[in-house]
Amino acid sequence: MQARGRAGTPAPGGTPRARWQAPSTNDGLVADFRENLTVRDAATGRQTWTKKIGRSNNRSFAVHDGLVILAKGDRMRAYDLADGKEHWSFGTEEFGRFNDPAVLDGVLYASDSVHGLWAADSATGKKIWHHAGLLEIAVPWQFAKVGDVLYGATELDEHGGIHAFDAGTGKLGWTYDDGSGDVQQWYLAAAGKQVVALHAKKVTGLSAV
Numbered sequence: 001m002q003a004r005g006r007a008g009t010p011a012p013g014g015t016p017r018a019r020w021q022a023p024s025t026n027d028g029l030v031a032d033f034r035e036n037l038t039v040r041d042a043a044t045g046r047q048t049w050t051k052k053i054g055r056s057n058n059r060s061f062a063v064h065d066g067l068v069i070l071a072k073g074d075r076m077r078a079y080d081l082a083d084g085k086e087h088w089s090f091g092t093e094e095f096g097r098f099n100d101p102a103v104l105d106g107v108l109y110a111s112d113s114v115h116g117l118w119a120a121d122s123a124t125g126k127k128i129w130h131h132a133g134l135l136e137i138a139v140p141w142q143f144a145k146v147g148d149v150l151y152g153a154t155e156l157d158e159h160g161g162i163h164a165f166d167a168g169t170g171k172l173g174w175t176y177d178d179g180s181g182d183v184q185q186w187y188l189a190a191a192g193k194q195v196v197a198l199h200a201k202k203v204t205g206l207s208a209v
Contacts, residue, residue, distance in 0.1 A: 028047030037068065039081065051084040064103040064122050064125060071098035076110060076118075078125060093132060105146040107167070111139035111152070116169055131170045137163060144190035146208035149173070151195050153186040162188055162197045162206065178202055 038050040053072060061070035067078045067087055077089040077099050092098055096114040103109075108122040115135050119128040138160030140152025150167040154160030161177030182200040189196045195206045 037069075037070070037079065037084070039084070045162070049084045050077065060100045062101045062103045062108070062122075064106070067122065069101050069103065069108060069122065071101060071110065073097055076101060076108070076120070076125070078122075089195045090120065090125050090127065092118070099139070099141050102143040104143060104150070106209050107141045109150060109152075111141065115139050117152075117165070119167075119170060129168075134172075137172065137175065141185070142188060144194065144195060146190050146193060149208060151188055151190065151208070153188040153197070155185040157181065157183055157186070157199070160184055162195065176204075176206060178204060 001178060002038060023196075035052060035054050036050050037053045038046040040046060041048060053070075061068060063069070063081065066081045068081055069076065069078045071077075074097055075089050075091045078087040079085065080087050084110060089204055092112040093114050093116060096112040096116065099111045099113070101108050101110045103122045107128065108118075108120045110118050110123075112118070115133055115137075117131045117134060119130070120126060121128060136159065138154040138156040138158060140160075140163055141155045142153040143152045145167055148167050150165040150170075152163045152165065154163065157177070157180075161175050163175050164173045176197065178197075178199055180200060180202065184200045187198040190208060193208045195208050197204045197206060
């Protein structure tokens, strides 16, 4: 099971808070603007552990098989959910920064700020494939997977939209763009054999083939 947490926004009065989804351990996972990563018991709110991580990822992190996985600058890091110890890490290219991770079927997927796309074993951090310098397309920030196809929604509309990649190799198959030219970012979700794309005020159903 994977849970995804989102970095919080300041609560009324300026107190940092975070939104999160509880992973299967029944612990609550929180990342806040004080640059901490904290695990709390979801039933009682009691803190299990906290770790100063500094400035971390942009919007969200992933929780999968007892690991908390997040982007921290030019490195992707995994921490043990039980005690906060670092389990593995790997780096992107020089001058690059990782975007938010997603774990789908045990594989971690992420893009970076230098137009790279990564797939790694979520348990070990071992690289499965890496495509560098995809300068002809906008790189995805959100992912979904149907069968052997990895779908990515881009933050930028120009050269973007919904990309379909071979999940095993990372090779780009096709891109869907609604042609609106709207500057708002794209979102996606997968259900059965369909992918649903949201862009600005338009929702589109795509066949996942």
